[in-house]
Amino acid sequence: MSRIEGRALALLQAVHADPGLTRAEAARRLGLGTGAATELVGRLVTAQLLTERPAPPSGSRGRPTRHLVAHPAGPVVLALSITHESWRLDAVELGGTALATVAEPHTGRVEAVLPAVAQAVGELRARFEGRVRGLGVSAPGTVLEGRYLDAANLDWHAVDLHAVWPGAEVIVADNDTTLAALAEGRRGAAVDAALAIHVRIEAGLGGAVLDGGRLVRGARGVAGEFGHMPFGDPELTCPCGARGCWGIAVDGTALARLLGAAPPANPISYGQRVLRRARSGDAASRAAAEQIAGTFGRGVAGLVNALDPDLVILDGLATDLLEAAPGALEAAYLAGLMAFRRDLPPRLVPAELREAGPLVGAAEQVWTALWPLL
Template sequence: MQARTPAPADDSSAEPAKVGRAEAARWSGALDLLKLVRSRPGVTRAEAARALHVGSGTATEISARLRALDLLAEAPAPPSGRGRPTTTLHAHPDGPLAAVVDLRFADWVAAIVDLEGTLVDSTTGRHASKRPERVFADIRSALGTLAARHSGRVQAVSISATGTVRRNAIVQSSVLGWRDLEVEPLLPGVPQALGNDATLAGLAEARLSHPGRSVLYLTIEVGIGGIFVDEGHAVTGATGAGGEFGHAPLGDPAVPCPCGAYGCWDVAVDGRAVARLLGEDEPEDPRAYLIEALVNPDSRAAVEECSAVLGRGTAGLVNILDPEIVCLGGLAPELRRAATESFVSSYRAGLMGFRRDDPPRVVPSALGPDAPLLGAAEAAWDMILTEGGIAAWTEQRSA
């Protein structure tokens, strides 16, 4: 093969590569600014320039480009003494939106979320039937109605589901009785992500309440779930099914779990565990049963045992994952509070010796029941705020 002669330095054939690199750099700066506004709505343009390590002229140019594409809006910043006036940066009123769904044991929530994380529209519904085709037909109809109100601005759909998620399927949901369920697109032609509810709740807690920290998130609803989030990234494994802490063998090895294993932590800390310890039948609504048991003196011993199992398992995960913070969501803070001594003594006893002098703080959720929906919004905007996502928006607006 004949060797190719290098082009002269001033050859015009080199220009496309230069332009491509320059354009990529400009888009990189634009994405960085959009992500900054998402994490800090109302940041001033001057603050943004400092945070992104760019000059004021570059920040002004990027902001202007994003305004022209309906991606950002600017407003005058309040006067702050001497110096050149600046502006605050916000979601554009006609900008892209994300559609999010929280699919739960008895009901669902669907919402439209803007760049700043504001829920601009929402609706709810209860399961008329647990048949998945009926559930998703209802959600699809409701989400279609919401999206239609916003003139094609929805750029991604993200679903939080109560069940084990692998790639684009709910491989198991014991509380809904589903298995190996592929989730079809809810809005045709719109990119879609599917995530476990505890994973997404933990993602939201870590990013919004403890940014930049490594967080172990644990939540009790029906069973216990959670995720480890390291510097804003959920550790979900090769297929997305990671973080199924509830199916670690931290419970009674003689007790079967609906997942097919024995001794799962999942059935050792919730309403089913309390009922079993009291010699009662498994409750139809384990979550409601646990709420009642937490304030029932006759359930005290069973609640203390479940709290101890929660503390012991938490210590084991701390030893394995080494988080900076442990965040408890759902009913986990209430179980801990109802039998604090049981939790604390089991937690400390389960920690490796070197950790006991300075164990990770155990804190309650700051986001409460909204955490899975907010986590779904985080996942949706992760899809939108990419070069491909912004290119798709730009193409759509110019069509």
């Protein structure tokens, strides 16, 4: 089978980005004539990549519109998201729809997690026989060389993620926050942004810069560690080894410190509980929330001053913080902006994909690697 290239690939990617697109709209976006569009769609249908589906009756007259969607026998990618407490594996068709999901909690033992995932990969490959072309992995830590995971909170070190599918045609792995940002650029809040900053508070703070939807990755692929900029308290030492890190001044551990509580075992769920109490009027929780919202807003202003985005996406606990202390956050943000930026400050918006972000991003990474192989 010949590879799909050039205008046919562009059309396939347009449908992937916007499944259900009509043939006429796809032609318009790609600057194709009617004849060329018909020919290209025909090729993609023959290659079992796309199919055309009649539109539901609209009541209007004229020729029925036909929508372009994934072929029912077309390629499928697997997307795996590993979190601190569970894992989830989706089989995803072109266009991003999940056709099947396997999910299980885990107790953090890597010797148990990897074989369980490998078994699920095998089951889904058998279920979608011959159609599964690759696997993308979202992992809660630093991923080196696209495969070796260091997840300090799980005590996993140099774990080879490729072990869940040895010999895969395409297998990619990346950090969960990076993938959440990528997903917002492809299918979420940053689809139309020129330059977006993504800031995600989980255990600590991570982020990414999306330049025209593309991740700014850095020389070693680990750009975006905004949490380790010195916007925090210079008296405090971060687990990373630096002092004054921003991340430990705005996450669940910061809330615990302000409330005089012991460091929480799970800073994410602890932070969510405190911010819920803040919203429901608990004075101490509210004061703590407002203090970290101020520290957070100032840091975001610093990022905006430095990077000149048109959009800032808040993800993870940052969305809860925006709901719990919007006034304190906005005030600190605006006060930290250079004066000329205050007339038109970049919007702070919550992530659209939220918990689904890393999984969506993992699937997108596989499709990106797969395009030249289809």
